[in-house]
Amino acid sequence: MRILLSLLALLLALPAAALDLVPTTLQLPAEGGHGELWLYNPGPGRWQGEVRILAWEQQVDAEKLRPSDQILASPSRLDLPPGTRQRIWLLPRETSPVAVEQAYRVILSPSGPDLPRYSLPLFRGHATPLARPDLHAGIEPGTSQPLLRLRNAGSVHARLHDLAFVAGDGRRTLLLPGLAGYLLAGRERRWALPVHADGYAGGHFQARLQDGRVVDLTAPDPAIAASAPSGL
Known part of the structure; x- marks a missing residue:
């Protein structure tokens, strides 16, 4: 016992x-x-x-x-x-x-x-089954460390994987391997990036979304950038 x-x-x-x-x-x-x-x-x-x-x-x-x-x-x-x-x-x-x-x-x-x-x-979820995130990216000016500012103008979230930078000559640099994070619908986030020789000029960013697509993260439309809320 x-x-x-x-x-x-x-x-x-x-x-x-x-x-x-x-x-x-x-x-x-x-x-x-x-x-x-x-x-x-x-x-x-x-x-x-x-x-x-x-x-x-x-x-x-x-x-x-x-x-x-x-x-x-x-x-x-x-x-x-x-x-x-x-x-x-x-x-x-x-x-x-x-x-x-x-x-x-x-x-x-x-x-x-x-x-x-x-x-x-x-x-x-959104009432439209085919709704997708609408992502716009740019380097935030006036900072000592490169900061990627990303806005989701869509009505659904984005789950970002394998964030990369594609230079003007087509060379691709993987910046954040694996899961970079979530960007909720209608929100903005910033990511700290490693220092790049040309300051990320003349190229664009890419990421893989939750559905497996690799998408280009476009520069924000000036009208959207001017009216975008800061935070909540």
Whole structure:
């Protein structure tokens, strides 16, 4: 009996492994409908915590999360023993269509200090299925370090991968390999870039989007640049 109790205490003391999450980017329909997030705990420990859904906003140099009741999570409390699965329903309060995609973050917060925390992007889509981001880029003047200022004039977000600069002679330089970040609909962001010999003159930027397309990031239209809001 003493051996069994010792083994049980050892198992309970084991740290929880990372949860398997499917999918890792969540999308809700523009008009009503619900979404699903599946969790799997491979063990060896138990994962306990809560689910919160926060509105996600962007400023030029910052990400901001704030409380929101527009998307409900069910269940909102989690208790996953090793080897178990859990489905979380994502339920929008409003079913009316949205003109511009809404962005949220699904936060899985553990109840214990040694458990991993998760933050997943959640988007409630535009009513037009073929809507795409509309990206404009330029080097911000008057700064000691090159700063790429990127604006998304479209109605859906852009997930940017493999940010690159294509010089006037066609040479391509990979600046930020892998995931560079998200740019939400109607927002602007800045990225610090490595110093370039010609200051990024005479060329253009490229990035790969979430649908696999490699797109040129065009210079902003002067009228758009003049009227663009700074931050929120």
